[in-house]
Amino acid sequence: MREPESKNDERMKRTGKAFTLVELLVVIAIIAILAAMLLPVLNRAKSAADSAGCRSNLRQLTLGLSMYVQQEGVYPPSLFWGLQSPLRPFLGAPYPEANYAYKNGVISSYLGPRQSVYACPGYNHARGAFTPGLGFGSYGYNAHGGAYPGNPLHGLGTVYAEPGEQLGPWTGPKRETQVVSPSDMIALGDAVLFQINSIPCASFSLSFGFGNPLYTEIMLGQPADDLVVHAYRLRHGAKWNIGFCDGHVENLNPKNLFDYSKDSIARRWNIDHEPYNAGWNPNQPP
Numbered sequence: 166m167r168e169p170e171s172k173n174d175e176r177m178k179r180t181g182k183a184f185t186l187v188e189l190l191v192v193i194a195i196i197a198i199l200a201a202m203l204l205p206v207l208n209r210a211k212s213a214a215d216s217a218g219c220r221s222n223l224r225q226l227t228l229g230l231s232m233y234v235q236q237e238g239v240y241p242p243s244l245f246w247g248l249q250s251p252l253r254p255f256l257g258a259p260y261p262e263a264n265y266a267y268k269n270g271v272i273s274s275y276l277g278p279r280q281s282v283y284a285c286p287g288y289n290h291a292r293g294a295f296t297p298g299l300g301f302g303s304y305g306y307n308a309h310g311g312a313y314p315g316n317p318l319h320g321l322g323t324v325y326a327e328p329g330e331q332l333g334p335w336t337g338p339k340r341e342t343q344v345v346s347p348s349d350m351i352a353l354g355d356a357v358l359f360q361i362n363s364i365p366c367a368s369f370s371l372s373f374g375f376g377n378p379l380y381t382e383i384m385l386g387q388p389a390d391d392l393v394v395h396a397y398r399l400r401h402g403a404k405w406n407i408g409f410c411d412g413h414v415e416n417l418n419p420k421n422l423f424d425y426s427k428d429s430i431a432r433r434w435n436i437d438h439e440p441y442n443a444g445w446n447p448n449q450p451p
Contacts, residue, residue, distance in 0.1 A: 178327075182351075187348075199323070206323055212287070212401060212402045214286075215285070215286035215287040215290065215400075215401065215414060216287065216401045216402075216404070216419055218285075218286045218404060219284075219285040219287060219303075219355070219401065219406045220284060220302060220406050220414045220416065221407065222282050222283070222284070222285060222303075223304070223353065223354060223406055223407075223408040223414045224408070224412065224414055225256060225282050226252065226256070226282065226283075226304065226353060226408060227352055227353065227408040227409070227410075227412045227413075227414070228254040228255075228412055229255040229256045230252065230352055230353070230408075231410075231412055232255040233251055233252055233255055234341050235451055237251075237338075238340060238341065239321060239338035239339060239340050239341070240321040240322060240337065240338060240339045240340075240341070241305070241306075241321075242308075242322050243308040243309070243320075243322035243323060243369075243370065246373040247298075250311070255262075256282055258281055258282045258283070259281075260281070260283055260297050261279030261280075261281045261283055261295045261297070261302070262279065262295070262297070263276070263294075263295055263296045263297060263298075264276045264277055264278060264279050264295045265295070265296065265364065267296055267298075268270040270339070271362060272294055272296065272361055272362050272364055272366075273362060273364075275292060275364075277360050278290075278292075279295050283302055283303060283304065284302070284303050285303035285304065285355065285400065285406075285451070287303075287355075287399055287400035287401050288303040288355075288356075288365075288367065288400055290399045290400070291358075291363075291365050291366065291395070291396035291399040291400055292364070293358070293365040293366065293396065293400075294361070294365065294366045294367070295362050296366075298419050300369035301357070301366045301367050301369075301399065302356070302367055303352060303356060303367060304353055304355065304356055304367070305353060305354065305355070305356035305357060305367060305368050305369055305370055305371040306321065306322055306352075306353050306369060306370060306371065307320050307321050307322075307350075307351045307353060307354075307370075307371045307372065307434060308320045308321060308322030308323075308369075308370045308371075309322070309370050309371075309372050309373050310372065310434050310435045311372050311375055311425060311431055311433075311434025311435055311441065311442075312434075312435060312437065313375045313425060313431075313441055313442050313443070313444065313445045319434070319435040319436055319437065319439075319441065320339075320370075320372070320434070320435075320436070321339050321344075321350075321410075321436065322339070322370075323337060323338055325353040339436060339443050343412050343436050343437075344436050345436065345437050346409040346432075346438045347410035348409060348413070348418075348433075349409065349410040349432065349433050349438065350409060350411075350412070350433060350435075350436065350438070351371065351407055351408075351409060351433050351434055352405075352408050352409055352410045353371070354371060354405060354406055354407035354408055355400065355405045355406050355407070356368050356369070356371065356394050357371060357372075357379070357380075357383070358388070358393050358397060358400075358415050359379075359393060360390055360393060361390050363392060365392065365393065372434060375380045375423075375425045375442075375445060380423045381423075383397075383419050383423055383440040384422075384423040385418050385419075385420075386403060386419065401416070403418075403419065404416055404417065404418055404419075405417050405418070405419065405434060407422065425442050425444060425445045426445055426446065427442075428440040428442065431445075
């Protein structure tokens with residue numbers, strides 16, 4: 166007859182079924198490795214989804230721009246994203262309300278992102294500012310063109326004329342027929358970013374003279390401000406969505422957008438499809 170097992174034998178059997186410390190550490194290490202492999206993939210998928218949403222926004226904006234031009238016969242003026250944005254009747258959507266408190270000249274107190282055709286999802290992830298009265302938002306207008314060292318006569322927008330003022334080159338609106346190559350003329354897109362009070366803000370104009378070293382820093386992926394670098398990474402992985410006058414949208418890396426030393430890139434900024442890039446050196450900004 167078999168003798169009953171001792172208490173020590175029973176304890177050994179119970180403990181023999183548990184994980185050892187080494188086995189547990191191996192499992193944790195495997196989970197950590199898998200997480201490290203999956204997180205970048207998930208981040209890229211999220212960025213791709215944001216970029217797709219942004220391109221959809223730009224497609225609607227360029228269509229609204231085309232309808233405006235067909236109705237008015239000219240392109241909107243430079244103050245394109247203010248409270249009186251001329252595209253609202255064609256888009257059926259209001260400009261987002263401010264998502265930051267603004268008091269006594271200081272932007273602060275984040276109130277959350279805004280969902281709108283005017284709001285890039287990537288810009289929202291970067292906690293970018295929407296301040297309608299100041300023109301900050303997701304997208305910029307090719308108001309000034311790309312003539313070096315800077316001449317707004319070649320962009321789509323103009324400044325508003327004062328009442329009774331005679332229209333001239335600076336105040337006369339640009340007609341649709343002045344755009345030589347609509348399929349290769351930048352109309353609007355992801356705005357150039359800067360910061361105010363440690364908050365990412367967007368320029369209402371895509372270019373204000375390519376003599377500014379900022380464009381070279383962006384092209385090389387080396388903006389001087391770490392906050393802006395982070396914001397660009399959150400917005401489409403530092404790529405740019407750009408809408409053209411004919412309504413199509415392209416996803417470009419900064420060099421294919423701002424390397425103004427190349428004629429094929431410089432032409433895309435100007436209504437007459439001329440480069441105007443003599444003397445511009447991307448490695449030695451003025």
